[in-house]
Amino acid sequence: MTTDLGAQDLTALLDSARQDYSELAGRGLKLDLTRGKPAADQLDLADELLTLPGAATFKAADGTDTRNYGGLNGLQELREIFAPVLQVPVAQLLAAGNSSLELMHDAFVQALLSKLPGAQERWVDQGPIKFLAPVPGYDRHFSICERFGIEMIPVPLTESGPDMEVVTRLVAEDASIKGIWAIPKYSNPTGTVYSDETVRQLAEMPTAAPDFRIFWDNAYAVHHLTDERVEIADLLGLATAAGHADRVFVFGSTSKITFAGAGVGFFGASEANIKWWLSNLGKRSIGPDKINQLRHATFLGDAEGVFAHMEKHRALIGPKFDATLRILGEQLGGTGLATWTEPKGGYFITLTVPEGCATDVVARAAEIGVVLTPAGATHPLGQDPADSVIRIAPTFPTQEDLEAAVHALATCVKLVGYEQRLK
Ligand code: PLP
Known part of the structure; x- marks a missing residue:
């Protein structure tokens, strides 16, 4: 282990990293590891959607004319496909527009402006409110809270989900904590899966x-991303059994199943929450894009159809994750300079570098043409107190670009890491 190395050895390692770095600088790289979105070949997998539902095909299974207004709940046949996927009873699952993030944003707006089931007052009338934010997490979640002035309390994400000792203590004692963000399976950016006990x-x-x-x-x-189809416990079912049905808002979408920009978003919750949601939604919309929902139902068929389609994604992006992990292992394994997650699914790998180094690594990479997600983006207000987390998004670049970018990233980690050790 280089952690036991003396100053002389470290200097040699730093010299070698510097040499690699200046070589890379001369190459005029233009690479990007920030984009957590599907590559074009993944989108191609769903191109049949572009011709569906087909000429003069606009009737849903129950006879609904999908071209017209109406049907706030979304098409029954599509909700039936996603009910088992999202672990929500069909009657309590709504199919909506193309983005689940919009639904999350809407949920805050509606809860601020209209009294939630179980609430004594609207959130906006309750003085400053707070949310728990497991970290590392998804920057767009945090931006929603930031936008509405909701204070976020960071909670460490462990291997089995948020640190539940912290969560249970805080929510039990502070009534101004109104909720928690959760990405329960293959979390963004760590790939964490919540254990049954956490759920x-x-x-x-x-x-x-x-x-x-x-x-x-x-x-x-x-x-x-592996043969194991990881399952999580059914939060809505368990909360309902515990007498807390209303505490769960489930979100999901087909953004990374079909088209990221033209998929379908879903919202699932208790009966009371759905009634509350629809009464608010009825003021905002006369009905969702049911033609898109019909084409999705036709294309995917059933839950098995969704799983089969996802195997095709895996065939395309699995090698990208494998290559990223291989290069990190070859370049940084045993250096003591980094650890990284090995996700069984999802879209991201989290690289953890020595404290105080992440901002520098991102800056050094930018100087040689490799764009990384800004250090801190995985934390509320963009502030990672340890300055050590870097999010890697392997799906979008070509295999060749990805491999070059990860090599360059590893070089930057060595450069910054050895420099720090020798300070
Ligand atoms: N939630 C998480 C955890 C994500 O990582 C993303 C996209 O990266 C989204 C939501 C966005 O979802 P949608 O496209 O349905 O708005």
């Missing part, structure tokens, strides 16, 4: 706030 505790824990909500963003429910 059970979330479902059952006492909360001081009567209007507490878990924003269960199951964005990567079927996005497996």
